[in-house]
Amino acid sequence: MDDIDDILASVSRPQTSQRALDLQALTRGWINERASPDLLPYPSSLLDRVMERLKKQIEAIEEMTGTMDPKSNFTLVITQTELERFKFLVRSLLRARIVKIDKFPLHYRSLVSERPDLLSTVEQQYLTSHQALLSNHFNASFLQHFPQSLRRLDDTAGGNGMVDKPDEDTAVFCRVLRDVVQPIEVHGEVGANEVELKRGDVWVLRWSSIRDLVKTGDVEMV
């Protein structure tokens, strides 16, 4: 009976279209990205689908304005509003990512090789060229006059690392979407403690303790 439980569940669940699911995923991804201190993996397949649909909609709008049919005017306004909202979501998501990439460039550059899904190709190119530009600029402005040993930009010697990292222990607000079987450990002033995450709960927790749950989609940020 166990085997067919999830099959039954998927049949009895109301059918939601891929488009609605994508919108939900995009909104959730956007909120997660904006609220989390660390960069989340780049949602490439989702964004590809959304962009594809945006392109179709722009074409549809152009066609509708071309015919100038008074009946289609109302639909046109609605479609355009929807288009603008989608564009805003994608734009805001991408900009939030760029801000984080620019804030901790060296940290993410070192991560790219082990986690290729973290950045899109375009973002990687941006990161590399931006860093090249910056180091060129610093070199031309003053570093070229420095003694050789002090010219590096990613120096970690001297007890004061130059590679900045996102604060993984910062507190974030999150909502539990699915029950989490494994209780998570939290470290407070009084020592370690365990928290059980139940669906619908809202918590303030350290980013480091829920990071993986956000990535699997068990928990979302608020």
Next chain:
Amino acid sequence: MYGEQGNKLVVDAKRTQNLPHLPPYATTQVRAVTKEVRDLDREVNTLLAPYTSTSSQASDGTPIKSSSFNPADDPATACNLLVNHLSMRRNKRCLLSYHKTRTDKLEEMAWAGIEGGPAFTSTPSSQGQQTRGSGGSTAESLSAEEEQYMHAYGNLLAAFKGQWTDIDLTGSLDPPKDVFVDVRVLKDAGEIQTEYGSINLTKNSQFFVRLVDVEGLIRMGYLQQLS
């Protein structure tokens, strides 16, 4: 000496963060700090000279310096060296943060679309009346390196944006409310083409137009959005 000059740069950078425009590049300050680093480095080398012996040669021909200096034998020199080293590192950090603050500011301008494109590459005389608002003063307060950087970053940003033409990455970051808005023309902006035909934007006229068509003009101050 010992980081005093660098501190001025940091204070300057701190001030820059809250200014709407970029203050002039502190060329003399930057030179002074760089010179201080070189002086300190020379002093370190002089101090270490008696202890250093170029004993062997590396494979590429540069001599490998081996130092026989033992801090425990001569605490005074060791302390001197340490202070010099720390001052050099501190100066480097000061310079870096000063320049980073300024480049951040420049990037912000590039994203906001007020870099003015050719205003930064052309000579001040040829800009003439094209320069808008603070554009002219910004160009003058940049160092040559910063101008180059600004130009290069503008290109990088344009290339990055080019991958997302449908989205317009530099567009407004406020959630959209209306597709159509009322705008008043503050400055003559000429004729623009929209999907509904062309509109002639003459001063003091008012239009009901699609927001995406005029967003850039609103940001540049040609149009005012009426709520």
